[in-house]
Amino acid sequence: MKTNDNSRREFLATSLLTGAALVGCGTKSPFIPDEVADVKPSGEMVKLLSVDGEIIEVDKAFLKPIPEMPNVTNDEARIGIPGKKFAMVIDLSRCKNLKKCQSACNHMHHIHPGQNWIKVYPMQEADHTAPYWQPTTCMHCDEPPCVKVCPVDATFKRKDGAVLIDSDRCVGCRFCMAACPYSTRVFNWEEPKVEKELAAIPYNCETSVPQKKGTVGKCDFCPDMVRQGSLPHCVSACPNGVFFFGDILEDTVTNGSETFRFSDLIRDKAGYRLMEDLGTKPSVYYLPPVNRNFPFENHEIEEKKD
């Protein structure tokens, strides 16, 4: 930082910056890109959270800003990603209840043990109809009943279709949980069991991390991953390619290895949405469990019987 130039404006700016840096972490701000190629280790170590959720220690001198992680303000997070309209397609013929989606989601969002944002239901409509596995995420409805009833605009609908929660605003009345017909919302009944470092970072509506005591949480469609050009955690975690994620405006959905035209896929495989009669207009579509990749085996029921 240059402080030699004595023009009044720069003086003000620098003193502000220095002030900020002092408040932050010493004289050298890690968020200003360092053009000097050879970085000398300062000897001062900083604890960080890796992408795998592990705590790692790095020398402070090596810290650099990550350009693909844009800092999204609360206002931007409430509007959404411009020009997008997200949709998900869940192919029931491919699901065998491996629950990799669930564990990846729980891990990345640091969900309270026992609670799940993704549930995999053993479904059977009637005595003589075929049983199947039905994973559910938040439906990100276009007419979200939860958003309608929220008294404080803590849960909101974005232009790109995602329904998110501002845990810094939620008052914990749980009206949204009563209103949601898909039982998708969970509540933080006690202080979330997360690492101190994680609990200290400011809450972000797009990552839904860290969860806060006394507020509601749910599947957020991982808009932080989408901003980086990646897929939601459940999509990339599923080894059977059950989940397809994409953009209705681009008319494409992908599970990472296969990409389809959304309208073709829904037409050819007779896609449908859950509880259409309620008029909630979900953004999540289902492909019926026909020509299945796996037989239906419910180990949970068998275990219970034993």
Add this chain to the structure above:
Amino acid sequence: MEKSAENKIIQDLLPQEFGKQGKIWVIGLLAVCALGAFAYGRQLYYGLEVTGLRDYVSWGIYISNFVFFVAISLVGSLITAVLRLTNVHWSTPLTRIAEIIAVSAITFASLIIIVDMGRPERFYNLFLHGRLQSPIIWDVIVITTYFFISLLLLYFPLLPDLKIMIAFKERNGKWLQKLYEILGSFWKNKPAQFKITNKAINILSISIIPVAFAIHTVTSWLFATTYRPGWDSTNFGAYFISGAFLVGSGGVLIAMYVFRTHYKLEKYITDDHFDRMGKVVVLLALLYLYFNVNEFLVPAFKMKKSEEEHLLGLFTGEFAPVFWFAIFTAMIIPIGILLFKKGRRPKAAFIAGILVVVGSWFKRYLIVTPTLLHPFLPMHDVPANYKHYFPTWEEWSIAGGSLAGALLVITFFARIFPIIPIHETIIETESHENN
């Protein structure tokens, strides 16, 4: 009217100090409140974890207690406004009882809803970020309005009585005298003052009726605006209102009996009052029964798949004992008692009132909880204890504390102010004599 007769009325109706019984009653209530406060302290520290609530049953006895309080508070509008506007005079001695029940119940309704919040310290967000399309905001608006109208309807008729009480300086003691003077020293019994308060009371009596209907209709909409079986009903507003008038009137029967026997007010709360109030309760119980038949028989006739599990749970399943208990104690048995003239004598009517209130409390529990145990998608991928609900001791203590608190407010009110309007009683007696 003779001065001595007037003095007799005043002497009879002035508030009295707590006797031994009264002190035990107050200490008992304070103890229950203290336990509730301790339990709430734990809840604030540990979070709603200390309750039996979990993701499926996310509303429990706090919310049913809230509905109960809102319901019982409606009686203020029935006795003071509806009966007043229809020129019914026999209810005059009961107006203040009804109005203090209304004020204290609506106060604790607001408190218990804050208790139910996961983040009570963010309550200000309702004003900062409030969104008009949420029924909760409607509830906040109408309940606040109802609270202030009820408070004024309690206060305005009290003014002439305050003047009477201020005259008894020695009897009152320093603090009460000061309180009476702050509240009513400007009142001089001038005709102009009577004119203006009568007008104000008339305006308030008219305006409180739609507001009273609104508070309980909106409360019913907290449920009816969702899709869930058991709540998704167009019958809900009227069903709630009729039940509310019933439980409130039952509460008045209890209060009448307790005040009458404790303060020896047999001359003012007469057997005739019990007879008439008993008829009111029987009418309301029949009305509520009618709405219950609508609420359960029609969906039970169709037995839609989504409703089936819920209805069978109530009729013959897990909740059947509570369900039939509530139907019988809140409606059928009181109807059986109060339909007969003998049943409308004070003691029998008092017992019927207790049955109505107790049954109605459980009825509110049944409105809130069983529905949440029957979601559209089956309960799955949750810990085993998420699939049941039974309130913890903290919840019972807090709910009990709020009920005790409401009774405490009524008790202290009756200690400080005349529970039967003195001035109005004198006027009524005069007009009787003149006739």
